[in-house]
Amino acid sequence: MYYFGSRVRYSETDEYGKLTLTGVLNYLQDCSTFQSEDNGLGLSYLVNRNKAWWLSSWQIVIDRYPVLGEEIIISTWPYDFKGFYGYRNFTISDKNGNYLVRANSVWFLFDTKKARPVKIEPDDIKGYGDGWEEKLSMDYAPRRIELPNDFRQLPQVTVEKHHIDTNHHVNNAKYVEIAREVLPDDLEVTELRVEYKKAAVFGDALYPRISRTEDGYTVSLCDGEGSAYAVIWLQGKTERI
DSSP, X not given: OEEEEEEOOGGGBOTTSBBOHHHHHXXXXXXXXXXXXXXXXXXXXXXXXXXXXXXXXXXXXXXXXXXXXXXXXEEEEEEEEETTEEEEEEEEEETTSOXXXXXXXXXXXXXXTTTEEOOOOGGGSTTSTTSOXXXXXXXXXXXXXXXXXXXXXXXXXXXXXXXXXXXXXXXXXXXXXXXXXXXXXXXXXXXXXXXXXXXXXXXXXXXXXXXXXXXXXXXXXXXXXXXXXXXXXXXXXXXOO
């Protein structure tokens, strides 16, 4: 297991003084990035080998949002590797070890020169232990998200420079941030799933399609032909947690 401690900053909070949903995702992806960097398997290592770890899906359960100034511990560990897929858990805990956030993620190793997934080799994961740490106890949802037939089309969102990361496409957290903006203002998200389908780059137009389901909302961020870049399912409540 890899972990680091932090404290919720004012710049990371919403109007209620709580860590934002985007802030939650940023902490999680920062944690796995720090582990890779500290193990010598970080960005430079991957770039020199024409490789990258790309995220296929998220499932994130938020038990409680940490508040301004609260001390938190962010942890991550891979629990399995198969073919070109890697499976990784995350948690955010308070200073007493109580879970605030629990998450599962599926990644794949990508050959940036050949533009296709590539089989994981021993050197690709040599710094992550044996890859067989205990799987986090949570109700695991399917990786794929079912798309409702009925949806409401919303105005396009153009990909700007602030959406782009070192992979030269939209950062994983930014898709969720865009989806959150089309949900009701009083909804506090308690669980979300994301299925990433293809990468959007600077200048692309995203067309949000929102559907209300029995248990939440599904937002599909599509291109002009209706093909999805990412599908986001979110569930929440109006009472603040």
